[in-house]
């Protein structure tokens with residue numbers, strides 16, 4: 463065997479053992495599994511900051527009187543997590559901020575405003591806020607929440623600490639039109655292929671785990687185009703291992719502790 467061949471084989475072996483790129487962990491609706499925390503609460507953001515996670519995700523909606531609140535919606539309290547409870551539920555976008563304040567979150571906090579969330583965000587320079595702008599009733603309302611959010615983030619000097627995600631293409635377009643250049647924007651709905659997303663002028667995809675499982679090629683196709691790949695919401699160990707092996711850029715999870723542990727173990 464020539465020396466050249468030996469070197470080539472050695473290089474190939476090294477390449478195959480090359481470390482898997484380390485994905486960034488984003489706590490889905492904040493780190494809510496901790497005692498005293500709950501989804502989309504200030505405490506959930508605080509706990510994500512305490513863990514020094516890359517990001518903490520939150521959902522925002524605009525109330526009937528134009529206040530931007532952090533809540534998944536469209537009902538408060540969220541139907542999914544407080545099933546079977548005989549409690550009044552308010553439609554967030556059709557209620558006033560004052561009305562929403564009458565029903566506390568599961569951890570006793572009152573529904574936070576985006577303004578309050580940004581005040582908490584400032585307390586650490588490690589953890590970014592991944593803001594999901596929810597669909598609203600009309601494109602005009604969606605433009606309004608996009609404009610107000612971008613203005614508020616800029617006013618707080620947090621342009622570099624915020625990234626955006628949305629299901630609605632219109633919201634993505636409005637974000638792209640109005641954010642400072644270079645601000646990450648990812649599309650959530652899972653139905654557009656990498657070429658279409660590239661054409662949208664945004665920076666990446668943030669697709670449901672099952673979508674990427676069916677179309678794993680989209681991961682590398684996006685990355686070749688310079689688009690980032692985020693995946694939601696990955697909580698089971700086997701699923702986390704799979705997305706880490708696929709080399710996604712971000713993982714959005716309800717279990718940031720397990721995700722962080724597996725990344726440490728697998729991406730040496």
Ligand code: MG
Nearest residue numbers: 519520521594
């Ligand atoms: Mg969300």
